[in-house]
Amino acid sequence: MGRALERAQTHICIIDYDQNAEEAIWVTERLRSEYPDGYIFGVSASSEPQRIIAAMRAGCAEYLLKPVQNERVLEAVARMEAKQKEKARSKVRGKIITLLGSKGGTGVTSLALHLALELAERQWKCVLVDQHPALGDASLYLGTGRHQYSFYELASNTDRLDQELLQGFLLHHDSGLHLLDSPEAVDAIHRAPPPAVEHTLAFLADIYEFVVVDCPPGLTDVTLACIAQSDQVVIVMTAELPSVRNTVRYMEHLAKLGYNSSSIHIVLNRHSKRGPLGDDRIEKALGCPISLRIPNNYSEVIRAINAGMPISSANKSDFAAAIKKWAHEVVSTNKQEKAKAAAAVQSKVGVLRLFGRVS
Ligand SMILES: Nc1ncnc2c1ncn2[C@@H]1O[C@H](COP(=O)(O)OP(=O)(O)OP(=O)(O)O)[C@@H](O)[C@H]1O
Ligand SMILES: [Mg+2]
Secondary structure (H helix, E strand, O other): OHHHHHOOOOOEEEEEOOOOHHHHHHHHHHHHHHOOOOEEEEEEOOOOHHHHHHHHHHOOOEEEEOOOOHHHHHHHHHHHHHHHHHHHHHHOOOEEEEEEEOOOOOOHHHHHHHHHHHHHHOOOOEEEEEOOOOOOOHHHHHOOOOOOOOHHHHHOOHHHOOHHHHHOOEEEOOOOOEEEOOOOOOOOOOOOOHHHHHHHHHHHHHHOOEEEEEOOOOOOHHHHHHHHHOOEEEEEEOOOHHHHHHHHHHHHHHHHOOOOHHHEEEEEEEEOOOOOOOHHHHHHHHOOOOOEEEEOOHHHHHHHHHHOOOOOOOOOOHHHHHHHHHHHHHHHHHHHHHHHHHHHHHOOOOOEEEOOOOO
C-alpha cells in the first residue's frame, strides 16, 4: 500500500476507521474542510453499510477493506488522479477582463478592441464581447459589419450553449480576433438575466484564453454580472473632474460589494503631460495609483474609427506603443499565474497516516 501511494500525484490521507470511529469521522470532516484539495481514504475491516455510509458522508473519497490490497489502492489512486486532472483543467480557464467607463465616451470601446486585437495578433485565442444593450460600436470600429444576433441572444440560450451554437454568433476579424456583437436595435429590448450573462462568460473563458468585455458606462446589473466573473476590472477614466469623481464612487461601490482592489485597474485615457488635472492630483483623489496611461491621440484614433480599421501594432504612434505595453503586461501576468497553478498541481505531498497502522 505504501509503494502504491508513493507514486501518487495527489494529496492522500489514510484514516483507520477501526480504532475509534467517532474520532475518525471528526478528523475526516476537519481535513475535508481545511484541505479541500486532498483526498481521504478510510480503511476498515468492517463492510457494514452503515459504517461505509458514515465514512463517505464525513468526506472519505474511498473506503478500502482490510486487509488492504495493493491493486485496490492503485485503482483508487488512479480515480483520484483523474479527478485531480479534471480539476486542474477547469482551473486553467481563460482570463476575463472587463472594461467600463467612469462616464460615457471615455474611450472604453476604443481601448477594449485595441487590447483584444493586440492579444489576438500575439496568437492568443481572444474574444471581444460588446456588452452594450443597444447600438454598441465595437463591430463598427473593427470594420467587421454587424451580426444579425448579439451577445444577449447567445446569453438567452444558456440551456443549449455549446461550441456549435457559439459559432453561429461570432464575427471574425482578420487578426484572428472573435467578436460577439451588441444588438443593432436603438432601444435596449434584448436583455438577458445576470446569471445567464455570468454563465455565458464562464463558458467563453473555458474556450478562449482571453475574454475582453466592452461595457457601457454605469454599474448596471449586467455589468455587475460581468464583474463577478472577471479576473480583472478596468475602469477607463479621463483627466476631468466628473470622471475622477465617478471613478472614486465606482471603486467605493465595488469595495462595498467585496471586490479586492488588486483586481481593479485604473486606466487613464487621453493622457497628456500638460493635462487639465495633474496625475498626482488624480492619484491622490483616487487613493490608488493609475495602472496605465494611454496617450491622447485624437486624430489617429478617430481616423481609425471612421475607416473601420483599428490602429495596427506595427504603427509607430505612442497610442500603439501604450497598447502593446498593456498587452505585454496582461500576457506576462497570465503566464506567471499559469506557471504558479502548474507548480501547485505538480507538488506532491506525502501520505499522512493517522490512527494506527494500516495493514
Ligand atoms: N486615446 C485616445 N486619444 C484620443 N481620442 C480618443 C482616445 N480614445 C478614445 N478616443 C475618442 O473618444 C471618443 C469615444 O471613444 P469610445 O467610443 O471608444 O468611448 P466609449 O467609452 O466606448 O463610449 P460609450 O460610452 O459611448 O460606449 C471617440 O471619438 C474616440 O476617437
Ligand atoms: Mg463604447
